[in-house]
Amino acid sequence: MDKSNNHPYDELLAAYSAGSLPLSQALCISVHLEHCQSCGQKLQQLNHVGSELMQQLKPSKVSDELKTRLLGMLDSLPDDLPDEESPEVDLRVPRCLRQFVDKYYDDLDWKRVSADIHSVELCRDSNGAKVELLKIKPGGSATTHTHMGDEYTVILEGSFSDESGLYGQGDFLVRDENDQHTPVATQDRECICLAVTEGPIQFTGFLHRLLNPFIRRGYA
Ligand SMILES: [Zn+2]
Incomplete structure (x- = not known):
């Protein structure tokens, strides 16, 4: 079932397929893919195109050292994958986040950011x-x-709206430095999101503008 209204743009999915995205962005796309069938199908097509292109490449000789290193890396991969469907795990947590969230979101060490937000x-x-x-x-x-x-x-959970619309579970959003936005969670329940920020957030309210030098220091 495709429950998502907002999806990674094609260039981002292509970079994900090619394995060229930073891990943090790839993590966001992996979470979205657990909710979105249409992006999953698109990714399969991109993977297929990628493997066709690989087959057209002429093989080139690699050094013995590189070959030994690659074989060593393969040997060091774990034989058994963790039991992903263990009844201990909160099945609401996407698979690719379970390395960070042991069981429940509530068990995490949430820090208060403001009266409305914990992170x-x-x-x-x-x-x-x-x-x-x-x-x-x-x-x-x-x-x-x-x-x-x-x-x-x-x-991940619940929904929020901002100046551009309403977003629910699985929705994927990218905001760049020119976008100003104010997410507001819907009244019915709390909203939990995975967020990746590439640089310091700049608050644009009057009081928060005064705080910005301190906020920047946190990213040093
Ligand atoms: Zn999608």
Whole structure:
């Protein structure tokens, strides 16, 4: 079932298929793919095109050292994949996030960001992008903000609206540094999102503008 209204654009899916995306962005797309059949079909087509192109490439000789390293990497892969359908796991958590979320979102070490928002940082990408979960209380609002870089968001639970529309579970959004937006969670339940920010968020409200130097320091 395709429940998603908002999808990664084609160039992003093609880069995902080619394995050339930063891990943080690839994680957002993987989560979206667990909810979206049409992007899954598109990805299969892209993978097919990619493998056709690979077959047309002329083979080139690699050094013995590279060959040994590659074989070593294959040997070091784990034999058994973790039991993904263990009854211990909260099945609402997307598979690709279970390395960060052991069982339940509620068990995470949520930090208060504002009266309406809590967050928990999951990791940093090697490019410096911050990967975190955001939880907005029912009817709560994330302060109006812009970003220094792109912001990728996938909705995991609940829904929110901003200046561009209403977004529900599985929806994938990209906002760039020219977009100003104020997500507001719907009244019926809290909204949990996976968010990847490439640079410091710039709050654009008057009071928050005063805070920006301190916020930037957090990304140093
Ligand atoms: Zn999609």
